[in-house]
Amino acid sequence: MPNARLAVDIGGTFTDLALEHSGGRTTIKVLTTPAAPERGVMEGVRAILAASGVAAADIALLIHGTTLATNAVIERKGAKTALITTEGFRDVIAMGNESRYDQYDLNIVLPQPLVPRHLRLPVAERLDNTGAVLRPLDENAVRAWVPLLRAEQVESIAVGFLHAFVNPDHERRVRALLNEELPDVPASLSCEVSPEMREWERFSTTVANAYVQPMMARYLRLLETELRGVGIPAPLFLMMSGGGLTTIETACRFPIRLVESGPAGGAIFSAFVARQCGLENVLSFDMGGTTAKICLIDDYKPQTARTFEVARVGRFRKGSGLPLRIPVIEMVEIGAGGGSIAHVDSLGRIAVGPESAGADPGPACYGRGGLHPAVTDANLTLGRYDAARFAGGTMSLDAAAAAAALLTDVGAPLSLSSDMAALGVVEMVDENMANAARVHAIESGKTYDGRVMIAFGGGGPVHACRVAEKIGISRVLVPSGAGVGSAIGFLRAPVGYEVVRSLYQRFSSFDAVAVNTLLESMREEAVAAVRPGSFGAELTETRTAYMRYVGQGHEIPVPLPLKVLGPDDVAEIRAAYDREYARFYDRPVPGSDVEIMSYAVVVATVAEFSHAASDAGGLFVPEVAPERMQKVRDTVTGEVRDWGIYPRGSLAVGALVPGPAIVTEDETSTLVGPGWSARVNALGYLALERG
Secondary structure, eight states, rough: OOOOEEEEEEEEEEEEEEEETTTTTEEEEOOOOTSSHHHHHHHHHHHHHHHTTOGGEEEEEEEHHHHHHHEEETTTOSSOEEEEEEETTHHHHTHHHHHHSSSSSOOOOOOOSSSSSSEEEEEEOOTTTTEEEOOOOOOOHHHHHHHHHHHHHTEEEEEHHHHHHHHOHHHHHHHHHHHOOOOOOEEEEEHHOSSSHHHHHHHHHHHHHHHHHHHHHHHHHHHHHHHHHOOSSSSEEEEETTEEEEEEEHHHHHHGGTEEEEEHHHHHHHHHHHHHOSSSSEEEEEEEOOOEOOOOOEETTEEEOEEEOOOOOOOTTTTTSSSEEEEEEEEEESSSSSTTTEOOOSSOOOEEEEEOOOOOOGGGGSSSSSSSSHHHHHHHHHHSSSSTSGGTTTTTHHHHHHHHHHHHIIHHTTTTOHHEEEEHHHHHHHHHHHHHHHHHHHTTTTOOTTEEEEEESSSSHHHHHHHHHHHHHOEEEEEETTGGGGHHHHHOOOOEEEEEEEEEEEGGOOHHHHHHHHHHHHHHHHHHHHHHHHOOOOOEEEEEEEETTTTTTTOEEEEEEEEEOOOOGGHHHHHOOOOOOOOSSOOTTTTEEEEEEEEEEOOOOOOOOOOOOOOOOTTTOOOOOEEEEEEEEOOOTTOOOEEEEEEGGGOOOEEEEEEEEEEEEESEEEEOOOOOEEETTTTTTTEEEOO
């Protein structure tokens, strides 16, 4: 009976694969093929099957995460899309909420809508805020736009009407009319993609879904066909940005929910490791080839949010991107990966990213045509990598090319040697990541006191000690399989789905019947999305209300009890709101009425966790000798000295590695900096401690 499970994560530079089978776990990294991502996936699938000895027919489940949807929006390479909307509201996606992410920039650049104005098509219709019809849908006006849609060769259509989240009838009727006239053109409805109030966010999310839907549907169906072609019968599941898995059918309908699927897998991986080791509060640090992701995890759960921005015009500037109203794991993501390109800016400062060399051509040391220095080139020049044994010996790095690129783009403009240019690049990228971590903690109202950093990704364990020093963390954990952590996280994720609906209520006039009816319909929708992929597993349900004091502009999430609500429950819910508000803003506001804007229901399979002690179980091995020594330049002192090199596979449980040292494995390397030591804990994880 098939029992193996395979996870595939497409990143900007590498495609990571993790296969769990009766013989253990096999992991592998292959270069991503940006022009045709499925080629890299299939190359990796064939390689991991050969390496593990597992037959294709033995794979029972395949889980996939990808950045394709995000990249299509950022690079503006999606489908030609039209928007059909309420007459008088065609410019909502251009006007936004009229806020400015930089109040004093007279030359501010705002994100351009995905749909140009001539394809934003108004139709006469109008609903009020309760869903009552004020003006019937003009069906002839819808049909009148069909010749233009054909002439413009529109590939996808978004439909967004005012107040459609309350009454979806007009939007659904438009889709029926379009299916009659344009049966091959998919239509995304705002009442299905993002059924919440605030029309700018709802329309923007719907447009983005329509923009990526044709490409994602084609890719997923092609990948499914190719997997069947090599004899893999397993169902294909997709990782969603909210941390749950979904079926390929749901992913093809709502691909916008996949925008942060890779980073979400990493957060799930960290949460799983934290629970294994009994670490309630940790910092997840995932550094890959293109970006670094930082996420706070408390009580073994990553922070979540309902809003996300993509394609920001201002680097790290909130409000400068296209808003997406989807469930996401909340994290900060910056252009600081192994492929991030270094240069000297107009002020004579070393700058790193957000531009990335990616997989093609890649960093200069890859020897694939890259001419500009990347973080990987800097690490190689500092002696942190062995040019002949990179990626387990599958790639040979060109140290001379790395040094030359650093000297040309960074060293020469600043009168530095290539070594010192490399030191500056690495120190700058570490500071960028540390600064992002500081800001993320401040915005979340939290600190790093007592937290353990869980480092993974191809670059995470390389940079973890230095970043931890900068933000005041003294303990770092590097799990086994860290180089492909996001892919392993896919295998730990539950099959789940989140439904969000808006229903305006005040506590002073709370309509329990209406709320209960809504929550039950949301539960049924979520169960219907999860059940096909649950294979009879037990399901859990959580309910959340998004509330604010009357007159405020933003809501906070408050858990709701899993029961039929009545008038007597209002006091309990209000008390829960006051506690959450005080946690965010120090104290509640007595006497103010509270309004509920939206509700969320999450249904998911029960996640399984194994528990083990976080130490070495009392087993201590005498200090082991390094396999060899390697010259490494320390980024703190600038000194070059011999660092011990320890293959991770040779370290038994309890083994102690004193710093400075490098623990090597096929997918990554762990730097144990001066003043740090590493011990292998009971799970085989590297537990690094400062001092």
